[in-house]
Amino acid sequence: MISGASTSASASSGGGRSDDHSNGNPQAGQNRPLPKKESDLFKNVVKFYESKQYKKGLKNADAILKRFPNHGETLCMKGLIVNAMASALWGGEGAGNGGSGGGKEPVVDKKKEAVELVKRGLMMDMRSHVCWHVYGLLHRSSHNYAEAIKAYKQALRIDHDNLQILRDMGLLQIQMRDVAGFRETRLRILTLRPNSKVHWLTYAIALHIGGDPSSAASVLDSYMDTVSDDNINCDHNLNSIADFQRIFESSELALYKNMILSDMTTSNDNDKDGLKGIEKALNHLDAIHDIVVDKTGWLSARLSYQLHLGLFDSAEKTAIELFRRGSTEDHRIHGAYMCALLKCDGNTCREVLERSAGTCTLATLRPLSDEERAILINAYFGASTISASTSKTEDNEDSHITCNNNGISDSWGKSVTMLGGLASLFPMSVSIKRIRLTLLPPSSREFKLAIDTYCQQQIIKGVPSLGSDLSSLYLMEIRLKKPQCPSTSGSNNQEYIASEELTMTRYAVAKDPVDVKRNEVYRLLVHLVDSYIESLSCNNTFPDDVTAGELPHAPSTLLWAWYLRASLHEQAGEYSQGISLINKCIDHTPTAVDFYELKGRLLESGGDIQQAADVVDAGRDLDHQDRYINNQATKTLLRAGRIEEASRRISLFTRHEAPVEQNLYDMQCTWYELELADCLKMKGELGRSLRKYMAVIKHYEDFHEDQFDFHNYCIRKVTLRSYCKLLKFEDELWGLPHYCRAAEGVISIHLHLIDNISMSQTDEELDYSEMTPAQRKKAKNMARKKKNAMTSGGGGGDSSGGKDGVSSKNNSESNGNKKKSKPHIIDEDPEGKDLLALDHLQEAMKFAAILVRHAPKRISSWALQYDVSIRRCKMLLAMQALFKMKYIDSDDHRLFSRIVDFSKKMSSRINLGHDAPEQVISSEFPKLVNFLSLPDFVRMVVDRVKADSSSNLSKVIAVLRAMISTKVGSTAEASTLLLESQLNLRGLTLDTCREALALMKSIGSDKQNKDKMIELIISKFPFAKDL
């Protein structure tokens, strides 16, 4: 951007414009080359601007303006400098869009002055591309990219071939994902300067992301043709870093080309023609083998192509090659290897390759047949337990090394099984041992033996995460819609019938205590660990001890067995039993931080968050250097509503110069801000809560902004594959879970304010009606205290969050005046009053739109979209959201309660019947209620819930609420249904239980039933208070 001003400036002063020669005309200065002296001064202005010597630049500009007060380009440059100084003063960009307030005023004024100057300059010299360029730069600095692009385009109309402006515009276009425009701009740049590598690469990328991989490939080809061969094929003399860099670049370029080729695949992959690109890419891999230095990347690509093409034998060999290179701990490769062994279809392969998280492989993706298990077990562990002699392994090693580089010796595939499987080839691999647990059928004797050995080893070692590691073995079968089914929206009103052909069986990990307790592996583990504890406390050995000879065990062995049992209790929701075991652990070794953490978790899930916070905090006190436990303590304290304590804890690990909140904001500490926002929301401090949610939103905007730096950098460094990944990541940014949580928080607060208008006007009066008496009491106390504090000391009762400078991004280094003491940052709106003053519906709508666009697979996105749409009286949009929800999960309680709501709203509206939306609604809505009347529909769901002994508590609550409101059933029936469930339901949390209790109260259940309910809740949540 800086050198742009310089080139254009010199062009303008040298180029000379002949429109106006008269010096006497006051308008003259603008369009005419400056005299020599001033022209030199102008060059200096540009130079000083570039080197950030703003004061000197300003001085020079003023010198020109003294003689030519209306010289447009100088005015513009002055404006640009003033703007840069304002940004530096504030310490970052972004000051222009953050609202106004006390500490910011000088900056805002400066920014205004800058805009005035540039605008005036532009008016004086509308035909100068410099002016337009500066105008664009100004917009860019305030993140107004669309306007900036317009200004650049204007500048380019005057100076067609200005490279710098083209480059600046290209940057903005790719940032804004104006892919077509970007392609055009880069083509023009390439035409102007075809001798630069960067321009070729960028144009190829522009074509590639523009969805035209074949043109991209040919552009790369044309470029490579121009490069002499010795540039590519000389890995002999690596003398300098530059040589390494060059070799790396050719390697990356070749792999990028390969990636493009593989993208030349038509959408329908089952069609053989559709795989042509992949075939080409596979062949291309062989051609580039010698120049590629990222061998693992090369092999991974090869593996993936071979799988897609159904070349399973070669894929198998490639996988083994990868293992030999050291990828034995990568479960993704194991998944691919299994796919090759079992000759899986393309979609399964893709699923396996895309599911890269944790210990997932094919074996945890879907149930395996006995035959399939046998094949895999044979490949991994051999038919029998023949232990491989070391000499034999070494022989193979040699033969491998001598075999040529891309042909993997054929003996490999066979030798694996001969030697007793992968396990004997890679005896050190932990993953292979872990995979064994997923291959053996849980009911088999071998599985029991394997898991016994695995647990004993980990317990002896003392692995705190063993419980959660094992929990991923609790697999249960579920039916899913096949991915290739049209992912149609509700708007085309397809009835989704889960028929056999459209669904597939997949594994899901059981997480809910109801499912966990039923799980075979879980039951086995419970039995196993109980026997460990008995045997260890009796004679300090395991029942079938695998460590023969190494006895007796260290005292910590029994300790970790207890700990594992406590973890198992936690998974099954047995909090009291868990606590009594973890207390044993703490008595045994009171210095171990892990135990306090688990105890805290058990207390929290069991209903006593206050004590949980105390316990985790006590654990934290044991080791002040343990950042993890410090964060856990902070989090638990926040959940307990103890904001000030939490702030003190987290501040132990922040820098001490800045205020804590400011520092955490600068570090983009999202988890903390989300927890704090949740906590504030719970307390009814909606303004402050909103502010924290918005801080997270801002972080994500910053993440998006951050990609700016990479557009140039990645191409210069030729890290093109990573660059493509980055672009993809940035495109999916707004669908990431933390962003969704923040956006959902923002929407929920705005919706709450819409429904409780009085709140935003009066001094934050809380909605007490939705609270339980205890919460109400607490909230009222809080409100009273707050009021007192306000009247006595001007908000002095609130010291923790008082200084959070959310909109004040502190990016001092970039402005080079770090040493200067910054003006003390005063948050102009700690209470979030500005945010509360926004149009709630407008804001909620904005964020709901982002969510449904970027996180369309989250059912909550559509639930909120419904909530917003229904309040806007957009019935069609609301109904569409319902269909979307139904497509995601037709059984969800949020869907059910909204269908009921929608139906009621429909019937209460005056239906004119002839406008199109109304017609669509009346013809489509019946599909949501199974073509029944609302009462009949509710009755149907009530009966379904009754029949299902372990449905979801939230669902039961929603159903009962609807049952009462539609007068389908009686209070007695509702109470009976709740009590008869014994609360052996899914989705059981203390909060949902409280909700159930509140429902009973609101529908007027008698005291006896309520007491029974409380008793039930206590049996599930033994530490719950104030029910």
Place this chain on the structure above:
Amino acid sequence: MRDLYVDFGMINADNVEQLRKINQSCFPLTYADSFYGDMAKNKDEKLCKFAYCNGFAVGAICARVEPMPDRPGRNRIYIMTLGVLAAYRDRGIGSKLVTSVLDHFESEKDGKMSNVDEIMLHVQTSNTDAMKFYGEKFGFERGELVENYYKRIDPPHCYILRKKLR
């Protein structure tokens, strides 16, 4: 029983609460906060240390060099506390802790500790285990009885155990 493998680690302000936990679990009496405050400030990792077993602090020794009241200019090592969590006893941890302090003396015998003559401690009269431990393993000798040394525990009397170091 097999001895446990033990690592030593220093006591400092960040982990002094672990010392409190060990002492609370090992001793019938409660040490004042000032004791832990001093320990947090102590810099001598040779005389005050944790014993770690499988990553957890399971025992600790706290000793100091102090002047001998009856021999001006001469010093002694005084063991303030030595404790090992119950579950980890009889596996050589206490011995290793005491040995490490004695080893430290040996290595500094003619250096920093050239004016140290003996090592001593107080032991409750009822604590025969401790007397046996120090006597049999390290050759400490039972010295005089100090009456009413402890305030809140019974019996309140203690013996002095000492070992001449030169």
